[in-house]
Amino acid sequence: MPRDTLEGRRMNGAKILLKALQEQGVEVVFGYPGGAVLPIYDEIFKQNQVRHILVRHEQGAVHAAEGYARSTGKVGVVLVTSGPGATNAVTGLTDALMDSVPVVCLTGQVPTHLIGNDAFQEADTVGITRPCTKHNYLVKDANKLAKIVHEAFYVARSGRPGPVVVDLPKDVVMEIGAYSTAPRGIKRQQHKTYRPAHSPDPASIEAAVDLMINADKPLFYTGGGVINAGPAAANTLRQLVKETGFPITSTLMGLGSYPASGKNWLGMVGMHGTYESNWAMHDCDVMINIGARFDDRVTGNLKHFSPNSHKIHVDIDSSSVNKNVIVDVPIIGDAGVALSAILKLWKERKAQRKAPSKTKALKAWWMDIEKWKSRDCLAFRQGKKTIKPQYAIQRLFELTKKRKTFITTEVGQHQMWAAQFYRFDKPNRWMTSGGLGTMGYGLPAAIGVQLGNPDGLVIDIAGEASILMNIQELSTAVQYRLPVKLFIINNQYMGMVRQWQELLHGGRYSESYTDSLPDFVKLADAYGMAGLRVTDPAKVDDTIKEMMAIDGPVIVDVCVDQKENCFPMIPSGAPHNEMLLGPDDDANRTVSEEGMVLV
Amino acid sequence: MSSNIYEGAVPVSVLKDTDVYRHTIAVLVDNEAGVLARVVGLFSGRGYNIESLTVSVVDDDVQLSRINLVTSGTRQIVEQIKAQLCRLVPVHTVKDLTDEGPSVGRELALIKVSGTGDNRVEALRIGDIFRCNVVDSTTDSFVFEVVGTSEKIDAFINLMKPLGLAEVSRTGVAAIARGSSGMEDKASPKPKAKKTVAKKVTKAKAKTSPKRKSAVKKAPSKRTKKR
Numbered sequence: 001m002p003r004d005t006l007e008g009r010r011m012n013g014a015k016i017l018l019k020a021l022q023e024q025g026v027e028v029v030f031g032y033p034g035g036a037v038l039p040i041y042d043e044i045f046k047q048n049q050v051r052h053i054l055v056r057h058e059q060g061a062v063h064a065a066e067g068y069a070r071s072t073g074k075v076g077v078v079l080v081t082s083g084p085g086a087t088n089a090v091t092g093l094t095d096a097l098m099d100s101v102p103v104v105c106l107t108g109q110v111p112t113h114l115i116g117n118d119a120f121q122e123a124d125t126v127g128i129t130r131p132c133t134k135h136n137y138l139v140k141d142a143n144k145l146a147k148i149v150h151e152a153f154y155v156a157r158s159g160r161p162g163p164v165v166v167d168l169p170k171d172v173v174m175e176i177g178a179y180s181t182a183p184r185g186i187k188r189q190q191h192k193t194y195r196p197a198h199s200p201d202p203a204s205i206e207a208a209v210d211l212m213i214n215a216d217k218p219l220f221y222t223g224g225g226v227i228n229a230g231p232a233a234a235n236t237l238r239q240l241v242k243e244t245g246f247p248i249t250s251t252l253m254g255l256g257s258y259p260a261s262g263k264n265w266l267g268m269v270g271m272h273g274t275y276e277s278n279w280a281m282h283d284c285d286v287m288i289n290i291g292a293r294f295d296d297r298v299t300g301n302l303k304h305f306s307p308n309s310h311k312i313h314v315d316i317d318s319s320s321v322n323k324n325v326i327v328d329v330p331i332i333g334d335a336g337v338a339l340s341a342i343l344k345l346w347k348e349r350k351a352q353r354k355a356p357s358k359t360k361a362l363k364a365w366w367m368d369i370e371k372w373k374s375r376d377c378l379a380f381r382q383g384k385k386t387i388k389p390q391y392a393i394q395r396l397f398e399l400t401k402k403r404k405t406f407i408t409t410e411v412g413q414h415q416m417w418a419a420q421f422y423r424f425d426k427p428n429r430w431m432t433s434g435g436l437g438t439m440g441y442g443l444p445a446a447i448g449v450q451l452g453n454p455d456g457l458v459i460d461i462a463g464e465a466s467i468l469m470n471i472q473e474l475s476t477a478v479q480y481r482l483p484v485k486l487f488i489i490n491n492q493y494m495g496m497v498r499q500w501q502e503l504l505h506g507g508r509y510s511e512s513y514t515d516s517l518p519d520f521v522k523l524a525d526a527y528g529m530a531g532l533r534v535t536d537p538a539k540v541d542d543t544i545k546e547m548m549a550i551d552g553p554v555i556v557d558v559c560v561d562q563k564e565n566c567f568p569m570i571p572s573g574a575p576h577n578e579m580l581l582g583p584d585d586d587a588n589r590t591v592s593e594e595g596m597v598l599v
Numbered sequence: 600m601s602s603n604i605y606e607g608a609v610p611v612s613v614l615k616d617t618d619v620y621r622h623t624i625a626v627l628v629d630n631e632a633g634v635l636a637r638v639v640g641l642f643s644g645r646g647y648n649i650e651s652l653t654v655s656v657v658d659d660d661v662q663l664s665r666i667n668l669v670t671s672g673t674r675q676i677v678e679q680i681k682a683q684l685c686r687l688v689p690v691h692t693v694k695d696l697t698d699e700g701p702s703v704g705r706e707l708a709l710i711k712v713s714g715t716g717d718n719r720v721e722a723l724r725i726g727d728i729f730r731c732n733v734v735d736s737t738t739d740s741f742v743f744e745v746v747g748t749s750e751k752i753d754a755f756i757n758l759m760k761p762l763g764l765a766e767v768s769r770t771g772v773a774a775i776a777r778g779s780s781g782m783e784d785k786a787s788p789k790p791k792a793k794k795t796v797a798k799k800v801t802k803a804k805a806k807t808s809p810k811r812k813s814a815v816k817k818a819p820s821k822r823t824k825k826r
Contacts, residue, residue, distance in 0.1 A: 127633075127636070130633065130636060130637060134688070192629070193629060193688060194688045317686065318682045318686075319685070322609070322614055322675060322678060323679055326615060326675065328611055330608050
């Protein structure tokens with residue numbers, strides 16, 4: 001229907017909602033029906049433009065929307081019912097908030113006259129989701145519904161992206177109201193109050209380039225902000241790294257913005273980051289943080305964090321600046337815009353960088369880095385008997401790197417090994433729960449990724465404990481014939497918990513062993529999908545090839561060494577330059593009391 | 600290499616100041632359901648301190664409310680509070696009245712004092728000195744209405760304690776910047792960072808002490824969200 005004839009047209013709330021979603025370009029909605037949203041489901045039934053994917057749990061719906069959003073750059077959309085539907089979505093919403101993922105979550109609500117009466121399936125959704133969303137709305141008038149939905153999409157995708165909840169009482173979606181079309185052109189950017197920063201202050205760019213020009217030991221430290229700023233920002237970053245010749249490291253969320261095969265790449269930073277990147281963070285004299293937020297998993301002990309560096313911090317959210325680490329040059333704006341501005345100014349001024357002293361200093365800095373690199377911190381010994389988890393992921397990478405591969409993960413040791421051993425060359429290929437650390441994220445996220453990228457090879461690198469948290473979504477994958485591959489690193493332990501118990505709690509493995517695990521091959525069979533198991537290191541390659549050859553969803557149960565720990569590791573409370581390199585390294589270390597209380 | 604600050608950024612030295620200061624912050628918000636809960640939830644969720652908070656509609660036509668809040672924290676925390684407030688979607692403007700030039704703050708309190716004889720006469724006499732109105736009276740009690748700075752009200756309450764202080768009801772601080780420009784006046788030049796007095800409070804006494812030390816501080820922050 002043409003836009004002009006839509007404006008002001010009268011229809012019921014559910015129809016208004018669907019029209020608004022269509023106008024926002026929504027292709028897929030992840031949801032689960034229930035009493036309060038029945039009128040909306042009725043409208044979904046009557047149209048073909050918006051595809052509904054029926055998940056098996058509302059948490060799965062939000063993670064699927066997150067996976068969809070992060071792999072495509074579009075806004076993910078969720079539709080759940082009132083009460084338990086909404087409360088089940090809370091974990092996903094919090095996850096999206098922590099990782100800045102644009103999601104619009106439509107929740108059903110009891111009719112307005114029942115709100116506050118403890119009605120059946122009533123929950124104070126707006127109250128519950130207030131702290132775990134970027135913003136939320138309760139719609140009380142069908143005439144305002146379209147405007148609110150358009151605004152919700154604007155808020156979700158603008159500035160620092162995040163989840164937005166629109167709570168829809170049943171009477172509002174049933175009553176007749178007037179539709180209003182989405183604002184276009186210049187108006188689209190004019191919200192009454194919400195105007196996120198976009199272009200940074202030129203003075204801040206100048207101050208940053210000043211520091212960079214004079215740096216002896218510079219380091220780029222990039223994060224999810226670069227990914228959120230779009231593929232163009234990642235391209236600019238690559239150019240800037242090439243122009244400057246500076247080394248670069250990245251947070252878990254930023255992997256892929258600079259290629260892991262690039263020659264300036266140091267690997268991931270942080271608690272399980274590489275030896276060279278953490279030492280570089282500690283020893284650098286100018287740190288250029290682009291779209292990362294000095295998370296405690298990166299900084300470790302703040303007292304000892306990069307003590308001698310001047311810090312530049314590019315962030316679109318001014319509240320991220322000076323929150324954990326006080327910085328010298330804050331740059332408030334979009335990472336892509338800031339990178340372009342820095343690159344332009346750098347090119348103009350790079351003659352000043354030609355001084356022999358600077359060239360020499362950078363060369364010396366790279367020699368330091370090479371020295372750290374030579375420690376080969378990710379080394380592991382693959383024997384003939386049991387599969388090392390690192391080996392399984394390394395082989396997975398080697399055999400899938402030529403395909404358009406997307407990796408999602410759950411949370412734990414396997415997630416860190418995936419980050420260390422799967423080497424990403426492109427942005428938007430890596431979906432993981434970074435901020436919240438949500439077990440059960442990977443499978444539903446993979447479903448979302450596959451829907452957004454039908455031609456992609458989508459693999460969930462999972463742990464056997466995490467995968468069980470949202471295992472019901474296998475049914476979704478089978479129903480929609482989504483050929484997601486679950487690569488389960490199975491050590492029968494909650495590996496990361498076990499590792500911490502070993503290193504911090506005297507090897508008392510309290511409740512971290514999972515007895516009575518399902519037989520994953522039979523489980524796959526029960527869901528109507530393929531199941532493979534591998535226990536012999538010599539057969540890992542063949543199993544991965546077999547997995548890739550199957551045109552449909554597959555579970556691969558990779559039975560790995562139960563005692564393997566994830567190294568390198570910065571123990572809680574320790575500075576970056578005191579990291580543990582491997583099992584032989586921790587003999588004389590004890591973790592301080594201060595470190596014990598940290599998570 | 601110097602610690603290279605461009606105009607507009609808060610200098611590192613200021614942010615590293617570990618002293619605790621009291622700040623009065625004015626926030627213009629859309630008068631919509633839940634907006635106060637957003638602001639209060641922000642403070643409780645992030646563990647910030649609210650010493651006083653007032654909220655009321657200030658423009659009925661455009662449904663605008665003003666929240667005045669008094670908080671205390673290190674400069675880093677106060678900057679963080681302002682940035683977090685700016686981030687809330689229904690927030691129009693955040694203004695640090697303590698930082699951005701001179702401002703006036705007033706509070707109204709209703710104070711009930713009960714007693715007879717000399718104490719009663721003394722209470723009335725002190726009430727007169729503080730320019731209180733007596734808004735209720737019985738033969739053995741007064742309710743005083745006193746208007747002034749928080750310090751003045753603290754002082755009055757302290758004086759009433761030995762004279763039979765029975766009950767206190769305070770409104771919290773309503774504050775406004777001095778000078779001709781309005782809060783959302785774009786055209787008017789922002790008050791330049793002059794010497795303003797930020798009240799320094801020691802941690803232990805942050806909430807209750809009537810004796811407040813003053814410290815002269817610069818106000819370098821310019822972080823305001825403009826409409």
